[in-house]
Amino acid sequence: MPGKLFAVALMGAALTLSGCGESPEQPAATDAVGIPGMKISNARMVLAPVAGNPAAVYFDLAYDGDRQVALNRAEVTGANSAAFHDYAEFEDIRQMQEMLPVPLKKGDRITFEPGGKHLMAMDVSPDLKPGGTTEAAVIVSGGKKQTFPVEIRAAGDER
Secondary structure, eight states: OHHHHHHHHHHHHHHHHHTSSSOOOOOOOOOSSOOTTEEEEEEEEEOOSSTTSOEEEEEEEEEOOSSOEEEEEEEETTEEEEEEEEEEEETTEEEEEEOOOEEEOTTEEEEEOTTSSEEEEEEEOTTOOTTOEEEEEEEETTSOEEEEEEEEEOTTSOO
16 A cells, blocks of 8 residues: 555656646647638728617628638627618518528628618617727627627718
8 A cells, every 4th residue: 555655646746747847838729709711891880870779880791711601690899789680672662671690601702781781789889989999790600709890980971
């Protein structure tokens, strides 16, 4: 028994000593937030002309990733909720409606623009003011998130 205790103590000392000095090389950290191959540009939020109404977020999305993904949901910092919307015709009336998930494959380009696909931000904080910025995120099925800065514009500004 004393031999076993000595062996255990010796192993513990060796482990403690190996913690001193240089540490073993660690693998490079990877970016936990971001979707490989996705680039978002030209992002801007246009505030509603009436306080309390939703704001619209427009941007250009380019996807060159190797894996197929689907835009599933979104977030906007300073808004209680956000949802992708598009326009569709129903009974000869063009209406805005919530979008279903949008599949993306390598080479896809989508423009989120006035009169088309866009991101609605609901219950926007009064702290978000024209000339400022906020952050938005698109989330794909599976939960990966791509965040991006968004310029804030007044209702009458260029969209």
